[in-house]
Amino acid sequence: MDGFGGPDDRRLHIVLHEPEIPGNTGNVGRLCAGTNVWLHLVRPLGFELDDRYLKRAGLDYWPHVNISLHDNFEAVEAIFPRERMHFFTKKTTRAYDQANWQGGSVLIFGKETKGLPAEIRERYEDRCFRIPTTDKVRSLNLSNACAIVLYDAMRQLNWEPLQG
Numbered sequence: 001m002d003g004f005g006g007p008d009d010r011r012l013h014i015v016l017h018e019p020e021i022p023g024n025t026g027n028v029g030r031l032c033a034g035t036n037v038w039l040h041l042v043r044p045l046g047f048e049l050d051d052r053y054l055k056r057a058g059l060d061y062w063p064h065v066n067i068s069l070h071d072n073f074e075a076v077e078a079i080f081p082r083e084r085m086h087f088f089t090k091k092t093t094r095a096y097d098q099a100n101w102q103g104g105s106v107l108i109f110g111k112e113t114k115g116l117p118a119e120i121r122e123r124y125e126d127r128c129f130r131i132p133t134t135d136k137v138r139s140l141n142l143s144n145a146c147a148i149v150l151y152d153a154m155r156q157l158n159w160e161p162l163q164g
Contacts, residue, residue, distance in 0.1 A: 020046030
């Protein structure tokens with residue numbers, strides 16, 4: 001793709017690091033199809049891309065999802081500049097609404113059961129954000145978390161991502 005990840009890339013991107021549950025990834029795919037957002041999946045995946053639950057969650061929108069597969073997180077790091085990457089974890093104190101959004105921002109989420117690996121959180125500590133919740137839940141559903149953060153980013157960008 002021309003300008004993919006480069007300085008002229010104004011699209012928003014969602015990265016799912018080692019997603020495990022096909023239904024969640026299908027829902028995020030549907031979210032991406034409806035918002036002109038690029039979906040990146042970092043292997044290993046907890047399912048196959050032809051999984052019926054993945055397809056069912058994405059309904060008939062899956063053909064409209066712009067998707068890239070990456071063998072590891074280093075492949076993602078090679079594409080996107082640090083200042084565009086935003087990591088979401090419950091293991092930080094800074095709320096997601098404090099993120100400095102710009103065209104080409106990258107929203108990075110960890111696997112459903114463990115979140116982002118400690119080495120990634122530590123390397124990008126200054127780029128980590130959380131969605132505030134009560135202590136009654138361990139975490140929010142992955143696809144819900146993606147939607148919360150994505151729509152706030154688009155709102156702050158005056159809905160520019162929906163125009164492309």
